[in-house]
Amino acid sequence: MGAKAERRVDTGRLRRLRMAKDVMDREWAGPLNLDVVAASAGYSRYHFVRCFKETYGETPGQYLSRRRIERAQDLLRSANLTITEICVLVGFSGLGTFCTRFKQVTGVTPGEFRVRERAREQPAVPGCFVLFWAGGFAHPHPARD
Incomplete structure (x- = not known):
């Protein structure tokens, strides 16, 4: 049961990060408002940067x-x-x-x-x-x- 719960958390995290990535892909030519992008994923700015880098290997800015x-x-x-x-x-x-x-x-x-x-x-x-x-x-x- 613990592994399933952990897997669900990872899936939810990935879904939220993809939503934020979609925002960045739509708004790529404008200035990045990291607070808005993080909020679209349901994260604080700093937690979002950490999770994004752990998942994708680069920061949102990169x-x-x-x-x-x-x-x-x-x-x-x-x-x-x-x-x-x-x-x-x-x-x-x-x-x-x-x-x-x-x-x-x-x-x-x-x-x-x-x-x-x-x-x-x-x-x-x-x-x-x-x-x-x-x-x-x-x-x-x-x-x-």
């Missing part, structure tokens, strides 16, 4: 950063946008942080990645189309009258 890098890779392969535009579109607030994290994840800089991928001769999607599909750049501060 997971979100990796997802953003994956999206940036797609854009570098296919869109005719500058690296700075891609950095902003995928949710990084600074180009330096983006480039450093990109290299940590992929082993190359965003520019090197683009050159390597473009050598495969895939036509780039014009940047104006990508911005249209993405809804343009989000404005960090609402306009003030």
